[in-house]
Amino acid sequence: MRDAYVVGAGQSDFGSFPDESYRSLFETAFDAAVDSVAGSIDTDNFDEAVVGTLGVGGRQLGLSGPAVTEHVGLHGVPTTRVENACAASGYAVRQAVQAVKSGMADVVLAGGVEVMTDASGDATKYWLGVSGETEWERLSGTTFAGVYAQMASAHMAEYGTTREQLSHVAVKNHAHGADNPHAHLGFTCSLEDAMDAPVVADPLNLYHCCPTTDGAAAAIVVSEDVVDQYADEALRVAGVGAASDRVGLFQRDSYVNVPASAEAAATAYEMAGFGPESLDFAEVHDCFAIAELMAYEDLGLCEPGESGAFVTDGRSDYGGEVVVNTSGGLKSKGHPIGATGAGQVVEAFKQLTGQAGERQVEGATRGLTHNVGGSGGAAVVHAFEREEVGA
């Protein structure tokens, strides 16, 4: 199969924007992605578009893909909406890669969008739970904070993981997000802040939970046959892996990790021909602090049970073995459900093209994105490598 490359990626600001619509946010992301392409790219160049969105609020549940692509002048282009909960646009990127690798398309737009902050608190809580296993898990009285908190309780019981270690995830990611102009919660927090916040679902407090966010992100995936028309250096999609699992936590083989993440990562590493030891950075799905810790273990950044020490020892921060969530992660950058996976690719693009500013990981050549749907019912991992492609 031929190679796929990311030649551009961009995002809207992540935050709460009463004056923006899902379409205007997507337009901002699309324009930013187009602008980020070194060469010139036009709407006529796109063969395909894949849009991830859950449709929080219900606004345009049907045909939500064409509803945003028509808005940016891509009407006529075959557009598919991908729904895999919080992994929607990670899967959109994967589908773009598949389209390119298969030979069916040379230039594919992969993006995502979500508006989450314009509804009442109760309506928002309804939507936040729709991707949990509805008939049993949700009706035991939980939303995702509760399910991840259950995983945290099991991780603590199994490995002795502590609240303080969870809080270190928040401190690190807020420190990174403070340097990201697009971040929703772009401020630093102290360990004390992150320890003493109000409890949401014990043991998780407010600082162990990501916000609900409005935003959009988009990436442009092209084939090896045309990549030199758009860039001199690009991100080669070295590996891609995905896996599904049971939607409800209670039916999974493990409560102390996300088996779909581990399987997706193994597939991606095998395709890439390199493993976690050669990564310079990773954007991981830290919807809750425990999710980042489990991601370290599932992605092979550390051994099972060692993730708490991994973060407190600084091994996932600048100067450590692999810098995790340079963008601020879902915790600080924000988590507009359908846009999150594509947003991670935006950060990977910036890091691997040297455009990450204050957040730049020096000499970054390999990075990974990791996007999870629900509490682990779907996961997708991309491994990227910087490559000279110029003619």
Place this chain on the structure above:
Amino acid sequence: MTGNSIRAVGAYAPRFRITAEAFEEAWGQFHASGIEEKAVPGADEDALTMAAAAAKRALATDGSDGDEVSHLAFASTTPPLAEADLTSRLGAALGVPETATRRFHGGSTRAGTSALADAVAADLDDGLALVVAADCPKGHLDDAVDHAAGAGAVAFVLGGDGAATVADSAEYATPYPGTRFRQAGTDRTEGLDVTTYDRTAFREVVTGAVDALDADPEPDAVAIQAADGKRPYRVAGALGVDNAAIYEVATVQELGDTGAASAPLSLARALAAGVETTLVVGVGSGAGADALVVVHDDEEGVAADLALDGGANLSYAEYLRQRGEVTSGPPDGGGAYVSVPSWKRSIPQRYRLEAGRCLSCDALNFPPAGACESCNGREGTEPVELPGTGTVEAVTTISQGGAPPEFAEQQSKSGDFAVAVVALDGPDGGSVSVPVQVTDADPGSVGVGDAVTAEFRRIYTQEGVTRYGCKVTPAE
């Protein structure tokens, strides 16, 4: 009189209690004399869930299964729905056959004794009768009915060979309007509170029913309707007993007015204590009374499991919250939509924890649907009822604001709650994991590895239909 006799008795009262002092502090005085404290249903309890809790205890202590029941009677003045056959749900929670005779007795606090008298005379076709009385009356907050209003449930298993026989029974009714009534369309019981008139009505129907018995019962104990802790004793002299004969089996002083379950709960206490002859008098306003003489054969003994102890005291403000008096009802945002037909299909799992054993690999599956959790095979499963004991594998406490909207009302009533993944034990070893809410416990007190047992409770209400199902409580 011959007929079916009582083999076993079970009783249940909610763990929440409020004291007379808490009412005095809130109101300046307490209008229900003779009550020291009373039971308060939790936000996820009602007459149906209490009935199921009492009935499960009665069946278990009798060593019987629900499928042996051929006559199911449910008595309550406070059924959670004014119209709908709740005996079908109660029967489903207990595994009673669909073809069993079912009777609902309501509309009067006599309902419990009426149900018992009917079951004594019923043709059981070699099966068992299960008579359940459960009540949780409410009044206007500032009157005596509400100050006295308690909660409790009691269940009797009857058969041809029980140790306690109903030797005699009689009834009496005559009009006394205004003594105690509940108008159509309201959940508040009231009374005109005409002191002498009310006492006269009580005395006339009690003595009228007792006098209609074939013989003077000469009781060792009197299990009599107790709307408060004082009125029953006004007829002690007329019944030829001293106050102790009433007090020793009374529950009103600790549970409050338990309505249709009042006299039956006292009978339960008498049977559990081995009292030889108990005069049972259920009184309904309006007014009427049933009198039953229950004679207990000491040598056989009646199996009894009475779970009537309190576990947590409420302040008056907490009492108002728990009962929904000061909460705003369900939120506007809607909730997860599980249609009533799809809920109905899962009732064997929700009510009785019916799991499935994989025909291919023997692994337990819950719910038993789709590919096997263990081998991924689709050969199907055979139904397996789980005993309802288990161990917490993962747990969280959902704090204020963290509940999905369908649980927001419950949370505003009863506060934070724990939600766990519990490994429920299989009947012959093994286990299967189920997500389940923890009730009747301080949420922070439940941890990974703790033992729990299943209870039948209200889960949530949508479109006016309350969905009942399984929760767990810490194992005793």
